[in-house]
Amino acid sequence: MTEQMSYTASELLAVMSGRLLEDGQTVFAGVGIPLLAVTLAQRLHGPGLTILFEGGTLGPFVVAGELPPSTNEQRCTRRANMLLSITDVLLLLQRGYVDVGFMGGAQIDRYGNLNSSFIGDPKNPAIRLPGTGGGNDISSLTQMIVSMKHEKRRFVDKVDFITSPGFLGGGSTRADSGLVSGGMYRVVTDLAILNFDDETREMKVFALHPGVTAEQVHDNTGFDIRIDDDVETTEPPTKAELDVLRHLDPEQLYIA
C-alpha cells in the first residue's frame, strides 16, 4: 500500500516536472523548481541526464544543501564536465544539442507565450519585471517545459508582453515567424499538467493532479481551457521523491 504523503505546492511542481524528463536527455535548466526537478530526475530515474546552466556549465552534479542562488555562480559547476562561456552554452541551443528547456514563468497565455518583462503597458508598466535572461533564447530554440503556480492572474488570455515565445498566435504562427524548431511541450502547475493542441496550439489539460477537479482548473485559469471528460490523473509524489527533494533543499529555499 502506498503511504499518503503531505507535500507543498512547490514540491508537487518539482516532482511532476522531474517525471517528464527522460534519461539521456540534455536539459537546459533555470534556477529554482527547474533545477530541483532536473536534479531529482538525475538522482532517481535519469543518471544519464545532462544538465546545462546558462552561466556556462555542461554536465554538473549539484551538491545537496548547496543550491546556487542563480545559474551563474560556482555552486552550479560542481563535478561539471565542461565550463564554457555564456555565449557558447547558449549557442548549444541554436546548434540543436538541447532536448528540453526548463524554466519557471511569471505569466503565460493560451498559446504558451511567457511574460517576465512587464505587467501592464510596456511603455508605462505597473511593474517592471526582471526580464528574459536566457528565457527568450531557450524558448525560441528548443522544446519547453514550464513550471509555475496555477493562478488566474498568471494564466491569462493574452500576455502583456511576449518575453519568451510559445506558439505566438497559435496555428503555424511560430514557424512562420522564423522559429522553425522547439515550442511548448508541457506546462506543469500545482493543479495539473497542461499540453497544447497539435493544430490550434491552444493550451489544454493533459492530466489533473490527485484530488483536483476540472472546476478548480477552470476557476484558476483566465481563459476557456479544454478539459476532456476522460482526462488522466497523475500519481501523487512518493516518499522516495520527497525524500530526495528535502535532502537537496534542507533550508527550503525553493520547496517551501
Place this chain on the structure above:
Amino acid sequence: MTQSYLDLRAATKARDRSLREKVMTLEEAVGLVNDGDSVAIGGCTASRTPMALIWALIRARKSDLSISRSITSTEGDLLFASGVSRHILTSWFSQGIVWGISKVMRAYTESHRARFEEWSHMSIGLRYRAGAMGIPFIPMRAMLGSDVAGQLDNIKEIDCPFTGEKVLLIPALNPNVALIHVPRCDAFGNAQIDGLQFMDIDMAMAANRVILTTERIISNDQIRRAPDQTKIPFIAVDAVVEVPYGSAPHECYGIYEPMFEHMDAYAALTAKDPEAGVAEYLERHYYGPNCWSDYLDLLGIGELLDASRRGRSIYND
C-alpha cells in the same frame, strides 16, 4: 553607441600595446573612463562583478555612463541610484532569484528616470562576439517573433541570402571601456580566469579600453610557464589594479562565494523604502569609507572568512 570600423581600428592603433607595466590605483584606473562612455561590465549576476571599479566610479561621481552587462545584479541598483548611469543594457536585472524583483530597479525604471534596455542573453553575448570579430553584425535565430525584438530599433530581420530562412541581424557591440575582475594577472595584463568565463573574453577583445582588477598580481614568468591559461592578452589591457576581494559582496570563483548575510541585509534595506534604503547604503558603504580596505571592514572579517571558506571548498570535490 556604434563606432565606425575605421574609428575602432584607429582607437586600437593609438593604444600603447607594448609589453609594459600598467599597474595603478583604483582612482587612477577610473580616470580612464570618461563621462558618457559606453562601459561593459564583466562577470554575471553575483559572480566576478568588478565591484571595486564600480565603487570607484561612483565615488568619482562619473555621469551618463551607458552600461552593458549579461545579467545585472545589485551593481545596477547602485549605478542608477548614484546617478552614474541612466541606461543599462542587459538581459535580466535584479539581485538574484532568491531575493525577488529589485525594488530599486523598479523605482528608477517605472518612473522613467532610467532605462533598462532588454535584450536576450545570447544576443548580448553575440553582440560582444561580433565586436571582438571586427564584423558589423551577426545573424541569430532567437528573439524572432517576440516583443523583446519588437522593442528594439537597431535589429533587422532578413531572409538568408543562401538558404532563404528568416534570421535576425544584431549589431556588434564595441564598448568604449570594459571593466573585468580576474583571479590572477601579471603587471602587463595577461589574465588567467578560473571557472566560469561568462562573456569576459569577447567583451575584452571588443572594447576600446580594458581595465582589469585582480585578486593578485603574478609574475610574467608564471604566465609564460602556462600561456594556454592566458584568457585575456596584455595587448588588449590598459590598466591593472590589484584588489583583494575586488568582487565583494559578490563571488570570485574558487576564492570566495557571495556574502549572503550582506546581500540579505541589502535586500531588506531596499525592500521597505527602495530609494532611501539605497541612498543609505551608498552613503555608508560607498561615499563613507576612505579606501577599499575600509569598505571590506564594513562587510566584516567574519563574513569575508566564511565566504572564503565556502569559495575554496569547491576544490574539495
